[in-house]
Amino acid sequence: MWRLNKVRHKAGRRGCSLEELKFKRRDHEKELRQARKDRQLVSKRLLLNEDDEVDSGMDIQSSDQVVELFLKVLNGGEERGDHLSTLRKALRNPSTHLILIKQENSMHVLVGLLSGSNAQCRLEAVRCLHELSHSPHPSVGPACLPATPYLLTYLSGQSAKFTELCLYTLGNLCPDSDAIVEKLLAQGLIPALANCIQIQRSSLAVVEAVGFTLSQLLQAKHAAEKISPLVLASGLVPHLLSVLTVDPQFGLSPAIECAWCLHYLICSNVDNGALLVQGALSQCSALLVTLGGAVAEGTQQEGIELLIWPLLRCVGNLLSSRPLRELEPQLRDARLLATLCTFTLVFLQTQPALARESTWVLNNITADSSRFCSALLFLNLVPSLIQMLPFSRGINTMVLRILGNVAHKGSEYCIQLVKAGLLPALCATLKMADQEMVTLSLEVLLMMLSSSPQVVVEFVKQSGQSLLEAIQYNSEGEMRLRATYLLENNLTPTDP
């Protein structure tokens, strides 16, 4: 069974020092970033078996040994299952994969065992296929195609463990080629997944596996056009949504997978209306609030950001898909605002990109809603937002947008913003080197100064006027123009 905390066991196993591990990870991260830029970011998952950790790890010395093992399997007999098991352990070493598939009839044999009557052989055969599906060699995946109809059949089977293996195997095969995906779709992968999640709903390990496989499918090329519509029509969505909870024993993993599926579905923009009708927004935001509570108290589980991330994206993009007033029935809980603020503050140091996405969602929820702007003020969240203004790389500009959204609503809102301490904050942001920050600050300032004479007086008291005068000397026209405008129109002119 694959779980987060297994990683540590793995780290200790091969004598990898922590340093080596970190180095490996950093390197790998660079590769992933490049892959993403090339639109080729794919991953596979390998289920660790319980006995894998006990074993010292079989190292195959030569291709002859693989062939030998295979021939033993081929020859049958009572020990077939054991030979197959040995072969499967050998396949943990990726260099054996090509050797095996090049053996004549190897896949035929495996498929035969997979669909045969011997339970042990079936299990070992599927494990072999699972190892092969995880292969880094691009030709191995396609070689496994003959097995897929059988794997699909087993999705409606009763054995949770077996089903889980089939699912991850199928999920691993998806990124290998478009041809595989097309075959799988034609063979009925999506209805099979829908059926599977329904009958195996009580097994959260299987649910997680379904989520994973579906997420792989939804990341395929042209998924938006070809796959998302099929998924939306399949009845999978209500099940995905029902998984969006935190199970106290099982943890976050199934929810993580399902949330990513929803994110891909929403991004495909095929039918967000249907998703909304099925309660996607309320479900995602409710879970976010639950997670927010844990984070605020400091009791969050390890890896919680893995779930927060896709949920934020679902909510953010659903919010921007419709005018907000249409969505208000699904957004009853004002704690969502507090949650988003909390995420931004708590993850600021450890995951600044997450903090940034949180502010993005806050922008989307306040952009068009006097209700949520009022709530932001009422819950006294503005001081928290102001705390974020020093932080760049997209965070402070988004926060200024949020404050601008509030100020835009009118004088009452501006007065509350002044009470919350926005003016001194603006006097600081107006001095920043970041042009976008200064320009946005001037935009917000326009609204603030236009709201009431008292605000103007306050601003001038804080030497705001000379600040604007300094900005008139800036080399950027956008800033000069705005500063000049404010000086000429909003600040009380002295007697000539």
Added chain:
Amino acid sequence: MLQPELIQHLKCGHIISIETIPTLPVDSKSWQCRRLEQPSGDSGTEEALSPFTFAPHGIHLSQEHEIFEDGDIHRHLYLQDLSSSTADADNSPKLSVSAFGCHISGCNQVFSSVEEYEHHYNSLHRHVCCSCQRSLPSARLLDIHIQEWHDPLFTILTQKQDMFQCLVEGCELKFKTGIQRKDHLIRIHKYPPDFRTKHMKIQQPTDRTMEVSDGVCVVESACEGACNMASIHPEEGESMEVPLPPEEAICLVTGATSGPSEMNTEHPAGPPTVPHATDQQKPRYSYRVPSSVCFGKGSVRGFRGQGRKK
């Protein structure tokens, strides 16, 4: 860093229904109204276009958007079994803090705090002569500078009386010539013997103050010496002056004064400009900066704080 209130909201354990929160009234005045017409008193009135463009709007992010990059990488590291809390702590992208930067064009100073910015600005940019854009470190020196450089009466008066003030605050002495003053500064106030700065002026004043160039230079370099600007701002070293590229220099004329204000409205897209100081016609009055020029409100007086009369 979390305010207790924030935690309270989330700990309360029940929905805070948005409907129970009072919604503040929305002002019907829209910001588009701010694109006002000028009061019809001015000749050649045109609509002063507001340069402001902000409008609240939701932002949709596509799956491949770069904002999503870190999150995607995090996800895939997890899938590939490479995530672990210890590795995360070291590899997490570093938070970055916005720097502050001096606005004055040509001055590219960057600061890590508002205090540094303020100190810089107050030291360098507060006392700018509008005619020649020279920056003087103190109001007093600015005054002396204006008087000696840009006041046409100055030369005339020097023929009758001692006009060159000692630069040291508190020393009331005045001298007949710039050279005498310089001597005084060196002998009595221990100025460095050679404080004629090698930094050239940005431009020569077009008026007749060439005769008092000695005095002018003395004012210049004495400012450096007297105020020890070099030591206060070693990184600025060369000059306490901030040379503004002429085309960038903006001396705004606000209100309904003639000529330049119309230029403002005619060219909304570009920086408001007035004819360059050197292009200006012979002034009708002294070059002492009138209140509506340069910094818009009381100019020099504005910098010297409250209470100064016109």
